[in-house]
Amino acid sequence: MRYNVCIVVHDHNSTLVQRGFNAHFTHGGQTARMTQAVTEPLALTARGLYCAVGNFFIDPLEPVDLAILTHAHADHARRGSRRYIATRQSERILRLRLGEDIDLQTLEYGEQITVGDAKVSLHPAGHVLGSAQVRVEALGRVWVVSGDYKRDDDPTCVPFEPVRCDVFVTEATFALPLYRWQPTSSIAAELLEWWKRAPERPSLVFGYAFGKAQRLLAEIGKLTDEPVYVHGSVERLNDAYRLEGIALARTEGVAEQPKGFDWRGKLVMAPPSAHRSAWMRKFKDPQTAFASGWMAVRGNRRRRGYERGFVLSDHADWQGLIQTVLETGASRVLVTHGQSDVLARYLEETHGIRAEPLGNLYDGESGDGL
Numbered sequence: 319m320r321y322n323v324c325i326v327v328h329d330h331n332s333t334l335v336q337r338g339f340n341a342h343f344t345h346g347g348q349t350a351r352m353t354q355a356v357t358e359p360l361a362l363t364a365r366g367l368y369c370a371v372g373n374f375f376i377d378p379l380e381p382v383d384l385a386i387l388t389h390a391h392a393d394h395a396r397r398g399s400r401r402y403i404a405t406r407q408s409e410r411i412l413r414l415r416l417g418e419d420i421d422l423q424t425l426e427y428g429e430q431i432t433v434g435d436a437k438v439s440l441h442p443a444g445h446v447l448g449s450a451q452v453r454v455e456a457l458g459r460v461w462v463v464s465g466d467y468k469r470d471d472d473p474t475c476v477p478f479e480p481v482r483c484d485v486f487v488t489e490a491t492f493a494l495p496l497y498r499w500q501p502t503s504s505i506a507a508e509l510l511e512w513w514k515r516a517p518e519r520p521s522l523v524f525g526y527a528f529g530k531a532q533r534l535l536a537e538i539g540k541l542t543d544e545p546v547y548v549h550g551s552v553e554r555l556n557d558a559y560r561l562e563g564i565a566l567a568r569t570e571g572v573a574e575q576p577k578g579f580d581w582r583g584k585l586v587m588a589p590p591s592a593h594r595s596a597w598m599r600k601f602k603d604p605q606t607a608f609a610s611g612w613m614a615v616r617g618n619r620r621r622r623g624y625e626r627g628f629v630l631s632d633h634a635d636w637q638g639l640i641q642t643v644l645e646t647g648a649s650r651v652l653v654t655h656g657q658s659d660v661l662a663r664y665l666e667e668t669h670g671i672r673a674e675p676l677g678n679l680y681d682g683e684s685g686d687g688l
Contacts, residue, residue, distance in 0.1 A: 358485070359436060359456040360463070362676060367463060367487070371456045372436035374403075376463050386438065388465025389449035390415055391528065403433075405440050407476070408448025410558040411528065427476065443467040444478030445632050446529030447559055453481055462646060463487040468631070469638035470499055473536045474529075474564050478642070486648035487676070491633040492611050493657035493664075499611070499635045505628050506537035512607065512626055513585050520581035520601040524624070525609035527551040527589040529632045532559045532566060534587065534609060539567030547572050547581075549588035549597070572600075594623065611635075640664075643671065652676050 356370050366378045374384040381398030388394050390404075390411040397416050404412055406424040413420060425431065427450070430439040440450035445466040452463045462483040469478050513521040525531050531552045538546060545568045548556070553571050560566060572586060581601050590608070592598065608624040611631025619627035634642060643651055643665060651673040653662045658675035665673040 357457060359454045359459055359461045360485075360487075369434075369436050369454055369456065372434035372438065372454070374433055374436075374438075376452050376454075377465065384433070386452055387412070388443065388452060388463065389446055391446070391466070394465060403431075403438070405448045405450045407562060408450075410561060411447065411555060414554065414558070427479075441481050442476040442479045444469065444472060444475055447475050447532070447562065447564070449475060451479075451481055453483065459484050461485045461487065462648075464489060464642070466491070466633055467642070468499075468634045469641060470635075471501060471503075472533055472632075474532045474559060474566075480642065480645035482647050484648060485650045485652065486643060486646045487652045487654065488639065488643060488661070489633065489655055490639065490653045490658045490661040490675075491656035492631060492635055493639055493653075493661035495636045497611060497614055497631075497635045498637060499631060500629065502533060502537050502630065503540075505609070505630045506534060506541060509534070509607070509609075509628055510538065510541050512605075516605050517583040520584055520586055520604040522586045522588060522598070522601060522604045522606045523609060523628075524588055524590045524593050524606065525630070526632075528555050530609055530630065531587055531589075532556060532564070533632065534630070535566040535569065536564065538585075539565060543568070544585070545570045547575070547584055547586045549586075549592055551589050552587055572597075644669065650674075 359371065360367050360369050365375055365380050365382060367376045374386055375382045376386050377388055377394040378385050378396065378399065384401045385399040387402055387404040390408050392415070395412060395416060401421045402412070403423045403425065406426055409422060409424050412422060425440050427440060427442055430437055436454050436456040439453045441453060443449040443451050443465050445468055449465060451465060451467065454461045460483040462481045464487060466489050467478050509523065525534060532555065535546060535556070548569045548571060550571060550573055553569060556566055556569060586601070606624050607626035607628055608619065608622060609628040609630045611629065611633060612618045613627030613629045639661060649672060651665055651671055653673060654676040662673035662675045665671040
């Protein structure tokens with residue numbers, strides 16, 4: 319089955335509409351036109367991955383009529399779209415980040431709906447709370463857009479679920495053989511030991527406020543009953559996790575502590591944006607650490623100004639990426655952000671899979687999704 323699609327790019331104020339299969343949208347105040355026969359469910363446009371037969375975008379780069387979101391990190395979930403579809407588990411965080419009044423339809427994992435002439439379902443990605451892969455079935459083909467994902471154990475989100483497809487869109491944030499992750503429980507044990515070795519100093523751990531912080535809090539809570547003091551941006555997201563029944567360590571807000579509070583021997587968790595900010599002045603002679611997959615590269619800790627690095631990422635490592643692609647059974651793989659060229663070349667040369675880099679659609683671990 320073939321559909322003729324005309325995509326017109328014109329002024330900033332136009333909205334995406336569909337008449338038959340003619341889609342009109344704006345980009346950058348410029349005018350452009352593209353006409354082509356549609357034989358695949360998804361295509362890459364200036365606004366991101368677009369499904370013409372369903373008239374929706376997946377993680378669009380700009381506001382659109384209908385956005386299907388893989389998860390609530392800022393490089394995938396942007397403000398301004400008229401309607402959104404995402405998982406039920408991600409609803410609280412999406413409303414915190416995009417606005418309480420957004421028009422949001424939520425789905426359970428595996429629940430299938432029809433959008434235009436496409437069948438759509440969301441499947442666990444194992445990245446953060448509510449993260450999903452988007453399965454799109456149309457025109458006799460199945461595409462799966464993974465968003466960000468990982469294959470490691472994580473008590474704070476539903477484990478990744480391989481989904482069979484014809485075309486798989488994968489991230490490649492850590493697509494080099496040197497990236498191989500250790501279990502989160504062992505990283506938490508290292509962190510606890512580092513904290514307890516310096517009872518005379520505050521211990522400040524920096525990690526992303528959504529996903530990374532809660533993953534560490536869940537593991538630390540298994541090792542100690544002591545409270546962890548957290549930055550406000552972390553605590554506001556902790557509530558969403560607890561409402562989903564996820565057990566975290568006992569936390570107290572840094573801002574809630576009285577003036578002159580003794581921070582010696584206390585563990586404090588904050589986002590990277592707080593590092594070297596005025597917020598840190600309340601802590602006298604702190605020891606600092608950063609939790610990130612980038613800490614696997616020698617020198618990154620020193621360049622970023624931390625005393626200690628803990629290698630922990632919410633993205634798949636090299637083995638996880640290869641394992642995932644093979645489990646999908648996809649004959650074609652599109653690779654985005656990170657080491658996309660490296661992964662595409664490896665898949666073609668080693669496994670005979672047609673693979674193509676898409677470039678950096680999203681920020682990956684350079685944004686708030688480390």
